[in-house]
Amino acid sequence: MPALLDREPERAALDDLLEDLRSGRGSALVVRGEAGVGKSALLEYAVGAAADMRVVRAAGLESEMELTYAGLHLLCVPLLDxxxxxxxxxxxxLxxxxxxxxxxxxxxxxVGLAVLTLLAEAADERPLLCVVDDVQWLDRASAQALVFAARRLLAEPVGLVFAAREPGEEYRGLPDLEVRGLPDQHARALLRSVVRFRLDEPVQTRILAETNGNPLALLELPRGLGPTRLEGGLGPAGAQAVPTRIERGFRRRVEALPAETRSLLLVAAVEAAGDPVLIWRAAERLGIPASAAEAAEADGLLQAGTLVRFRHPLVRSAVYSAxxxxxxxxxxxxxxxxxxxGRDPDRRVWHLAAAAPGPDEGVAAELALAAARAQARGAVAAAAAFLxxxxxxxxxxxxxxERALAAAQGSFHAGALGTAADLLASAEVEPLDELQQARAALLRGRLAFASGRGSDAPALLLKAAKQLEALDVALARQTYLDAWFAALYAGRSAGAGDLHEVSRAAQSAPPPAGEPRPLDLLVDGLSLLVTEGRAQAAPALRRAARAVAEDDIPQAERLQYSRVALAAAALVWDEEHWRAILARDVQICRETGMLTQLALYLGPMAVIAIWRGDLAAVVSLAAEENELATATGAGFVRHAALILAGYRGDEAEDAPMIEAAAAAAQAAGQGNGVQMAQWVSAVLLNGLGRFEAxxxxxxxxAxxxxxxxxxxWSLPELIEAASRSGQTQVATDALGRLAEATGIARTDWAQGVYARSQALLSDGEAAERLYQEAVDRLGRIGFRTEQARAHLLYxxxxxxEGRRTDARTQLHKAHDMFTGIGMQAFTRRAARELLTTGAAARTRTPDTRGDLTPQEAQIARLARDGLSNPEIAAQLFISPKTVEYHLSKVFTKLNVSSRKQLDTVPLGHLDAS
Structure with a gap:
């Protein structure tokens, strides 16, 4: 066909995708290019070439960009069986x-995971090709769900082909095919196919230059123009962009149609789903006869069938603008x-709102109800648009x-931070009552935090919390916790509203009504920690950690503060409740798909995993952290990757990574990220034996x-580095601070770390007793990394002390543990110490974990723990067939033939748990 002149490379890319589907492999492709360049024609080629497959189609519609999941629904309707x-x-x-x-x-x-599973199920009998045109006009929720699925296609014969003028950020990283204008030879051939008279060479050259080889421009612009107009070269060169000129050409054709045909086209243009029943009913109300469609169909502008479709999206735009x-x-x-x-109240009120010539309280009230319905079904962007x-x-x-405040809050939850700020400003044009002022201040603080203005957020949230004290005590205390967490995140960047100021204000706030909730215990304990010290704060922090770990708290409530409860558990060295909180909340996040919240838990998970000697699990967590950051756009410091860098001990790779993470955290005003980078850098350098650094x-x-x-956690690193650098007083002062920090807890974690550090500054029998206590306590709780370091120091x-034989026993234990965990720097340090005793480190055969990718290792561990393929798929946000694909590779690499045999394979990261 003429529209596909010289499209061999593009067709080859589509053919390759279809061959992948026929071979059982999933694939995705983003076809991009300016309007009219031939993207839709290529999609039609793909559909025609997929005659042996099931094909479903959808297109983004500009008028439905604010209706959450509208585009996804159009695509999935044929699959809902x-x-x-x-x-x-x-x-x-779904x-x-x-x-x-x-x-x-x-x-x-x-929802994205549900779409992935639905597509995989639909492709069970034969390959499935999903074609989505004009994705630049898809609502954001649909785009996110489809891209989520597209990134995880592997062992499913599902193809997703997207076409867009300029794809959004969501599509970054997917395979990309840019469609450009036709080269000169083919552009001339296409022009000759629609211009039947001779054109002078200069005029032809000018037309080709202005259209830049755009096929639709070459086909549509000359239509209806005689030799006189064409000899003028279609007007001044470069006066308009090609899409604008194409639209103007369509508009001329629309304006030449009978009035009743133009009216019918307008109804079709505003009924975005192309429902012929609705379009003809509306046309009947406007007195438009059925014959009105004939002129539009004859001119090729409209196709009326089971769906009413325009020749090109620019036709719809031209009709509406005319x-x-x-x-x-x-x-x-x-x-x-x-x-x-009754069936579609939201679409009805959307059209009522568009029909309103001015303020209309009745329609506005209906829009507010539509927003509430949208919010209830998770369509936050639609709710924001209605509001x-x-x-x-x-x-x-x-x-x-009041509605502007609600709309601003809705836009904030939808991720439209700029719109939320504009609506907030419009709400403040009128005088606000006290509660509205406090709500506005709270939203302003949350906007600052979400926007990455780490130094601004604590003070704004603190101001909001103070305003709310006399209006809503419960919300005020929640806001104090938000402010405390924001101040923790900002660290030294907080300025006004730092931890001390927030904590003092929280202490003077009105007490909660009735029995204190875990949230209240956290507010009280964390503020006491900063103002009065650990001893005074410990009881409340212990109670809060225990309550969040053990009590039956409603899911929505616990996720508001459980991340802070982890901090409380860590501060009182409560490893048991820390792990319990993590286990429950990570399960909730995985089951509900709350990936932004899940990203906040991967760092604490990595800390526990590294201390338990499960370095391979940390590798998996770092990989998942990276994937979540890509999927959600979250800008948090990647804690799992940082911890991995500190403990793995590859100086060439890890030191630059830590330095870059610290710089990024500093630039973002995330002081705790800087502090964490300093801590793990100290771990790395102690492993390397570079004690002064x-x-x-x-x-x-510290x-x-x-x-x-x-x-x-930095104090033991400081004590070890100072004692090895001959700075005894620095080490002694740090030990005093560690005694205070651990003195509030009699847990094996706290006392094991303290005994190991105290031993460094002790002599004789006291030192030996302390080293043995450290080895015993840290081994008792399964902290293999910390226990191995105790063996090394011992x-x-x-x-x-000149006891070489005894030293070799401890150093061999340390070396074996470090090797098994994968801590390269500490392994070499232990080997060097063994050499000084006259012994060589034992050579260990590498275990099988190095053969597996992080995702394969994670799937192997879950399979060994008894999870089914669908359960693993749900937890890792992939499809069951992808799990099956990875497990087949795991079995091959490990030379096993069943899940039961995974118990017999020495997968280091599995056995460590």
Whole structure:
């Protein structure tokens, strides 16, 4: 066909994708290029070449960009017969998202996982090709869900082909195919196919230059123009962009149609789903006869069948722009009148709002109700859009102000931070009552935190908390906790509103009504920690950690503060409840698809894993952390990757990574990220035996926010580095601070770390007793990394005491443990110490974990623990067939043939747990 002249490379790319599907491999492709360049023609080619496959199609519609999951629903409707085959949480999430049932708002990435599973199920019998045009106009939730699925296609014969003028950030990283204008030879051939008279060479050259080889421009611009106009070269060169000129060409053709045909086209343009029943009912209300479609179809502008489609999206745009405001409102009103209020109230009110010529309280109230329905089904972007339009239609100042605040809050949750800020500013044009002022201040603080203005957020949230004290005590205390966490995150960048100021204000706030909640215990304990010290804060922090770990707290409530409860457990050295909180909350996040929240838990998971000697698990967590950051756009410091860098001990690779992470955290105003980088840098340098450099990093980390856990975890590094550098007084002072930090807890964790550090500054029998206590306590709780370091320090001390035989025993234990864990720097340090005793380190055969990728290792561990393929898929946000694919590779690499045999394979990271 002419539109596919010289499209061999593009067709080859599409052919390759289809061959992948026929071979059972999933694939995705983003086809991008300017309007009219031939993307739609290439999609049609792909559909035609996929005659042996099942094909589903959808297109983004500009008028539905604010309707959450609208585009996804259009694509998935033909596949919903498979809905009941999905796992329960996924089925429910998708049903609520599509309005098929009522329920709590589903997490977007649980919807994405449901889409992935649905597509895989639909491809069970034959390959499935999904074609999505104009994705630049897809609503954001649909785009996120589809890209989520596209990134995880592997062992499913599912293809996703997206076409867009300029794809959004969501599509970055997917395979990309840029479609450009035709080369000169083929562009001339296409022009000759529509211009039947001779064109002078200069005129032809000018037309080709202006259209830049754009096929639709070459086909449409000359249409209806005679030799005189064409000899003029279609007007001044470069006066308009090609899409604008194409649209103007379509507009000329629309304006030449009969009035009743133009009216019908306008109704079709505003009914974005192309439902012929609704379009003809609305046309009937406007007095448009059925014959009106004939002229548009004859001119090739419209196709009427099971769906009403325009020749090109620019036709829709041309039709809409050619109509007057009154004509557009009439079309929207007619559609609103024929839509069943009971079946589709949201689409009806959307058209009513578009039909309103000015403020209309009745429509605004309906929009507010539509927003509440959208919020309930998790369509936060749609809720924000309904609220924003409600603001525009509200005349009464107080009501308008209240709706603007609600719209700003909705836009904030939808991730539209700029829109939220604008709506907040519009709400503050009118005088606000006290509660509204406090809510506005709270939103301003949350906007600052979410926008990465780490130094601004604590002070703004602190101001909001103070304003709320007299208005809503419960919300005030939640806001104090938000402010405390923001101040923790900002660290020294906080300025006004630092931890001390927030803590003092929280202490003077009104007490909670009734029995203290875990949130209240956290507010009290954390503020006491900063103002009065650990001893006074410990009881409240212990109670809070125990309550969050053991009590039956509603899910929505616990996720508001459980991340802070982890800090409380760490501060009182409560490893048992720390792990329990993590286990429960990570399970909730995985089951519900709350990936942004999950990203906050990967760092604490990595800390526990590294101390338990499960370095391979930390590798998996770092890989997952990276994937979550890509999927969610979260800008948090990647804690798992940082911990891995500190403990793995590859100086060439890890030191630059730590330095870069610290610089990025500093630039973002994330002081705790800087402090963490200093702590893990000290660990790395102690492993390398560069004690003076380790001393410098540990000192910085220990002196920052000395009440907090990164500081207290840095003290053992400081003591070891100082004692090995001959700075005994520095080590002694640090030991005094560690005694205070661990003195509040009689746990094996606290006392084992303290005994190991105290032994470094002790002599004779006292030192030996302390080293043995450290080895015993740290081994008792399974902290293999910390126990191995105790063996190392004990062996080094024994060597210095001249007890070479005893030293070799301890150093061999340390060396074997470090080797098994994968701590390269500490392994070499132990080997050097063994050489000084006259012994050589034992050579160990590397275990099988190095053969597995991080994802394969994670899947192997879950399979060994008894999880089924669907359960593993749900936990790791992939499809069951992808799990099956990875397990087949695991079996091959490990030379096993069943899941049961995984128990017999020495997978280091599995056995460590």
């Amino acid at each position: 498979r809905l009941e085959t999905l796992p329960g949480p996924q089925r429910d999430a 049903s609520v998202a599509f309005g098929l049932r009522e329920g709590a708002a589903p997490a977007r990435f649980l 109509a007057s405001s009154a004509e557009r409102r009439a079309a929207h009103r007619a559609l609103a009148e024929v839509i069943d209020h 924003q339009r409600a603001v525009e239609l509200t005349d009464e100042p107080a009501r308008r102000c 380790a001393l410098e990093q540990a000192r910085k980390a 002196e920052t926010a000395p009440e907090l856990y990164f500081s207290m 062996g080094e001390w024994l060597r210095r």
